Amino acid sequence: xxxxxxxxxxxxxxxxxxxxxxxxxxxxxxxxxxxxxxxxxxxxxxxxxxxxxxxxxxxxxxxxxxxxxxxxxxxxxxxxxxxxxxxxxxxxxxxxxxxxxxxxxxxxxxxxxxxxxxxxxxxxxxxxxxxxxxxxxxxxxxxxxxxxxxxxxxxxxxxxxxxxxxxxxxxxxxxxxxxxxxxxxxxxxxxxxxxxxxxxx
Numbered sequence: 001x002x003x004x005x006x007x008x009x010x011x012x013x014x015x016x017x018x019x020x021x022x023x024x025x026x027x028x029x030x031x032x033x034x035x036x037x038x039x040x041x042x043x044x045x046x047x048x049x050x051x052x053x054x055x056x057x058x059x060x061x062x063x064x065x066x067x068x069x070x071x072x073x074x075x076x077x078x079x080x081x082x083x084x085x086x087x088x089x090x091x092x093x094x095x096x097x098x099x100x101x102x103x104x105x106x107x108x109x110x111x112x113x114x115x116x117x118x119x120x121x122x123x124x125x126x127x128x129x130x131x132x133x134x135x136x137x138x139x140x141x142x143x144x145x146x147x148x149x150x151x152x153x154x155x156x157x158x159x160x161x162x163x164x165x166x167x168x169x170x171x172x173x174x175x176x177x178x179x180x181x182x183x184x185x186x187x188x189x190x191x192x193x194x195x196x197x198x199x200x201x
Contacts, residue, residue, distance in 0.1 A: 021058050023048040028069045029112075036111035036172075037066055037121055063124045066116070071126040074116045077106040078134045085141060092144030093151065097187055099141055100160065103134065104167045104183055108176065118168025135161060152192040154199045159190070 027047035031039040041062060045052045059065040081102035088098040107114040116127050117134075135157055142160075145151035163186050170179040 017058070020048070020050050020054055024050060024055060024058065024065075025069055028065055029073065032066070032070055032112035032115075033073065033110055037062075037070065037115035041065075063121060066121060067124040067126040070112050070116050071124075071130060073110070074113055074127060074130045077110065077113045077117075078103070078130055078137075081106060081134070082137055085137075091150060092141060092148055093191075096138065096141040096145045096151070099138060100163075100186075101183070103164065104179070107164070107167055108171050108179065111171075114168050114171050118165045120168070149192055151190055152196060152199075155190050159199075160186075 024044065028039075028044045031044050031047060035043075041052050041055050044065075045055055048054075055065060059068065081099055084102040085095045085099035088095045103117065107117055115121065116124075117131055119128075119131060122128060138160055139157050142151055142155070142157065146153065146155075163182075166182065167179055170176075170182065
């Protein structure tokens with residue numbers, strides 16, 4: 001019987017190479033959180049005290065670096081927002097609004113999370129998985145709010161996903177007052193009311 005040969009194992013990194021990887025991960029996390037995911041790779045390499053070539057040798061490209069570094073940050077932020085929603089007393093509608101507010105505030109507080117959550121870099125699979133998981137959670141909250149009669153029947157999760165993109169743009173523009181106003185308008189638009197005009201398809 002024929003057997004499929006096992007894939008060759010990657011050789012373990014030398015101690016100095018491991019140190020370079022850890023320095024790059026920390027430098028990238030600090031730079032992305034401070035300036036967003038557009039931070040030049042040259043800046044990250046300089047902070048880590050290595051060459052730009054080391055980034056490509058160890059991570060492959062920007063998306064791969066973000067996937068390893070920002071994925072953990074984004075996951076922590078999403079889990080924190082979930083905890084806020086779970087800890088909110090009251091209706092499913094209240095929990096849905098608490099979750100959306102928490103995500104929007106995290107976008108305002110952390111440029112890296114903002115870029116990741118507004119999906120400016122869709123080719124980072126681990127980041128995409130975090131964002132998708134967050135929308136699954138929001139969908140469950142929305143189902144409860146709709147069952148209560150608080151969420152309008154024709155509201156879709158794409159409406160909330162698009163708002164996170166708009167919120168991200170307003171954060172990058174530095175328009176915090178406008179961001180909060182649009183958030184309030186979103187909440188009012190999602191609320192079920194007798195006589196509300198149907199949303200366009």
